[in-house]
Amino acid sequence: MSRRIALSVAAGVVVLGGAGAGAFALAYAGEQPPALADSAARYTAPDGGRDGSLTFATEVTASSGTKSVKVLAWPEKSSLGEKGLTEKDMAAAEPAVCAPLGGDTVRCTYTVKVTAADAASSPRGAWQIAVLATAKDGTTTLDTTAADFTVR
Structure with missing residues (x-):
C-alpha cells in the first residue's frame, strides 16, 4: 500500500471518529433536562382599592423544545417548606405563558392578580x-426556589 493511500485511510478514520464523537455529544445533549435562567419574581400588594399582582419570569432552554412550565408560589413557613416540594405537588400548579427567544430558549411569564382578600388571608413573610x-x-x-418575594 502506498504512503498516500495509508495517509488517506488514516485521515478518514480520524474524520469518522470525530463525527462519531460529535454524534454522541449531540445525542447526549438531547437528553439533558431543561435549564432555567434569569428567574425573577415581583410582588405588588393591593393598595387603596386597586388589586396587586405577582409576576414571575424565567428563561427555559431545552434542546428538544419546551413542552410546559408550571409555577407555584408557596410560603417558606408552610408544610411544603417542611416536607420539601416534589414534582407530584406541582401537578396542580398553574402554567406559565412562554414565547420563543431564539434557538432552544423560551421566555416564560406567570402573572396572577392579588386582591385585598387574597393579601389579607396570605401568610406574611418570605x-x-x-x-x-x-x-x-x-x-x-x-426548581423549588427559583425566585422569592416577601408578603408584608
Missing part, C-alpha cells in the same frame, strides 16, 4: 416560587 419545566422529550427540571 415566599418562594417553584417551577417545573418539562421538555418535549419528557425530561424535567424542578
Whole structure:
C-alpha cells in the first residue's frame, strides 16, 4: 500500500471518529433536562382599592423544545417548606405563558392578580416560587426556589 493511500485511510478514520464523537455529544445533549435562567419574581400588594399582582419570569432552554412550565408560589413557613416540594405537588400548579427567544430558549411569564382578600388571608413573610419545566422529550427540571418575594 502506498504512503498516500495509508495517509488517506488514516485521515478518514480520524474524520469518522470525530463525527462519531460529535454524534454522541449531540445525542447526549438531547437528553439533558431543561435549564432555567434569569428567574425573577415581583410582588405588588393591593393598595387603596386597586388589586396587586405577582409576576414571575424565567428563561427555559431545552434542546428538544419546551413542552410546559408550571409555577407555584408557596410560603417558606408552610408544610411544603417542611416536607420539601416534589414534582407530584406541582401537578396542580398553574402554567406559565412562554414565547420563543431564539434557538432552544423560551421566555416564560406567570402573572396572577392579588386582591385585598387574597393579601389579607396570605401568610406574611418570605415566599418562594417553584417551577417545573418539562421538555418535549419528557425530561424535567424542578426548581423549588427559583425566585422569592416577601408578603408584608
